Amino acid sequence: MRIVRQTWLVLSVLMAFVVRQIAVAVPANTKDGRQKEEERILDAVIVGGGFSGLTTAYKLRKKDILLLEKEATLGGRCQSGSWNGFHYPKGTEYIGKPEGGMKRFFRRVGIKAIPVPPPTDGTAYQGKLYLGADMLGYLNEEEKRSYYRLNRDLTRLNKSGVEDAIFWDQEDLAEYEAMDTVNLGQWMEREGYSPLVRKYVDVENRGLFGTDNANYSLFYNVPEMAFNMPFEKTAGISEVYSFEHGMYSVVEAVAQKIEGKYKTGASVTEVKVNSEGLAVVRYLENGKERKVKALTVVMCTPAQVTEKILKEGISPNARRTLAGMDYSKYVTINFFTKNRRLEKAWAVSCVDEGQVVTIYDVIRPQVEDGYQGKSIVSVYMAPEHAYDTAFLQQTDQQLLDNAYRTFNRYFPGFESEVLGHDITRFDYAFPVFNPGYSQKVRSLYNDPSLRGPVFLAGDFMVYATVDGAMISGNRAAKGVLRYLRGKK
Numbered sequence: 001m002r003i004v005r006q007t008w009l010v011l012s013v014l015m016a017f018v019v020r021q022i023a024v025a026v027p028a029n030t031k032d033g034r035q036k037e038e039e040r041i042l043d044a045v046i047v048g049g050g051f052s053g054l055t056t057a058y059k060l061r062k063k064d065i066l067l068l069e070k071e072a073t074l075g076g077r078c079q080s081g082s083w084n085g086f087h088y089p090k091g092t093e094y095i096g097k098p099e100g101g102m103k104r105f106f107r108r109v110g111i112k113a114i115p116v117p118p119p120t121d122g123t124a125y126q127g128k129l130y131l132g133a134d135m136l137g138y139l140n141e142e143e144k145r146s147y148y149r150l151n152r153d154l155t156r157l158n159k160s161g162v163e164d165a166i167f168w169d170q171e172d173l174a175e176y177e178a179m180d181t182v183n184l185g186q187w188m189e190r191e192g193y194s195p196l197v198r199k200y201v202d203v204e205n206r207g208l209f210g211t212d213n214a215n216y217s218l219f220y221n222v223p224e225m226a227f228n229m230p231f232e233k234t235a236g237i238s239e240v241y242s243f244e245h246g247m248y249s250v251v252e253a254v255a256q257k258i259e260g261k262y263k264t265g266a267s268v269t270e271v272k273v274n275s276e277g278l279a280v281v282r283y284l285e286n287g288k289e290r291k292v293k294a295l296t297v298v299m300c301t302p303a304q305v306t307e308k309i310l311k312e313g314i315s316p317n318a319r320r321t322l323a324g325m326d327y328s329k330y331v332t333i334n335f336f337t338k339n340r341r342l343e344k345a346w347a348v349s350c351v352d353e354g355q356v357v358t359i360y361d362v363i364r365p366q367v368e369d370g371y372q373g374k375s376i377v378s379v380y381m382a383p384e385h386a387y388d389t390a391f392l393q394q395t396d397q398q399l400l401d402n403a404y405r406t407f408n409r410y411f412p413g414f415e416s417e418v419l420g421h422d423i424t425r426f427d428y429a430f431p432v433f434n435p436g437y438s439q440k441v442r443s444l445y446n447d448p449s450l451r452g453p454v455f456l457a458g459d460f461m462v463y464a465t466v467d468g469a470m471i472s473g474n475r476a477a478k479g480v481l482r483y484l485r486g487k488k
């Protein structure tokens with residue numbers, strides 16, 4: 001069986017190579033440029049220009065590639081706006097301190113991460129703000145002990161290899177299957193952490209991943225929560241980083257490096273693998289249908305979108321897995337204000353504010369200490385639980401009323417100081433890491449139909465963060481290079 005598969009693989013790669021040579025030899029004076037484009041056979045088409053697609057494209061930039069992005073701008077869930085000389089994030093805001101491959105990547109594309117000035121964390125609870133070194137002031141002594149115990153427990157679990165298995169050693173995921181069947185909410189209750197600490201973690205998870213404790217696997221929560229829980233004693237140290245123009249600097253820098261090799265406003269409608277083993281990608285550009293062929297295609301769209309677009313080329317098992325990956329919804333609102341009202345912390349977690357989960361002093365890395373003038377403050381709003389699909393159906397006014405209720409409570413008169421706003425809705429905000437998720441990752445990781453000509457990337461393949469998306473893009477690009485080498 002294995003020999004048959006290998007023979008088939010060698011034949012299809014050889015066939016693709018021959019076809020490519022013929023196509024490359026098509027005279028340049030074909031009737032029409034468009035037809036020429038359709039005859040050309042690229043090394044790779046990359047579908048989707050978020051962090052995973054951009055990383056893939058950067059890694060493959062010396063090859064004959066084309067990245068297709070449906071929106072007018074690259075970046076996916078990382079988008080940026082500007083107002084009054086400030087930039088502001090509409091989605092992705094920060095990363096942890098870049099290390100290893102990520103640090104090298106940023107150096108190569110010519111950007112340097114800068115720490116967000118501390119203190120970064122704060123808490124809003126029952127109408128009072130707890131900022132900087134007082135960030136845990138909302139907990140009584142017993143609750144604080146519970147909080148510290150939780151952090152110790154999560155750190156211990158993380159060091160037992162969880163983070164490495166999720167990010168780096170996916171072949172080891174099977175070892176953690178038992179931990180991945182555990183529901184975080186039930187685990188915290190069983191372990192006896194205080195109700196307020198459990199509520200805080202729920203709000204953090206909804207803020208970070210649009211997912212409540214009850215729909216979250218303990219296993220997948222460990223790396224983020226072990227890193228994310230703030231402490232009074234580290235209030236003066238920044239653990240969060242961004243760039244000169246926020247995270248959008250990464251998008252800008254990579255876009256420069258792949259200049260001429262991407263198209264925006266190009267919405268892919270269908271990907272098939274033809275009888276010659278080539279990927280045939282159809283897309284709409286300015287209302288016109290276009291087609292491009294390539295030796296490989298890397299799908300860098302959310303799992304469910306990928307499943308809809310990919311008509312052929314993957315196993316039924318991979319298709320089922322992709323279709324079964326759920327996404328939570330999310331909304332961000334940036335408010336442009338007459339005065340700066342939040343100054344003593346960068347991110348404030350709102351423990352008892354319903355859909356309002358985090359407030360950000362967006363301009364903090366862009367101004368001197370003590371700046372008081374015009375400002376931008378953003379509010380991140382999450383569904384009550386991961387499967388709350390009605391969340392995005394709220395009107396702008398309903399979302400604004402919700403946000404104002406919280407702001408007016410903590411900053412009296414806030415609404416009257418607002419000069420404008422920008423609302424962003426995310427339909428595919430975060431893959432839901434519910435119990436058993438590692439099995440889905442493993443089944444994609446081990447699926448032979450995803451080793452060419454079709455490859456997958458996206459945060460859902462690793463973890464719902466920038467580094468997760470970048471690692472997946474890097475891996476997909478390596479797979480493409482291996483596949484292309486195989487035909488020589």
Ligand SMILES: Cc1cc2nc3c(=O)[nH]c(=O)nc-3n(C[C@H](O)[C@H](O)[C@H](O)COP(=O)(O)OP(=O)(O)OC[C@H]3O[C@@H](n4cnc5c(N)ncnc54)[C@H](O)[C@@H]3O)c2cc1C
Nearest residue numbers: 048050051052070076077092093094268458459464465466
């Ligand atoms: C509000 C919010 C805040 C976040 N904050 C952080 C943070 O601070 N730090 C962090 O590490 N992570 C954060 N994340 C998570 C992080 O943004 C994601 O994990 C990461 O950006 C995912 O990248 P991706 O390439 O996998 O997907 P995406 O960014 O979703 O990229 C997919 C791309 O495919 C495109 N596409 C879709 N359909 C088609 C089609 N038919 N044809 C062509 N293109 C198509 C989309 O337009 C999109 O550009 C945040 C997410 C959200 C929603």
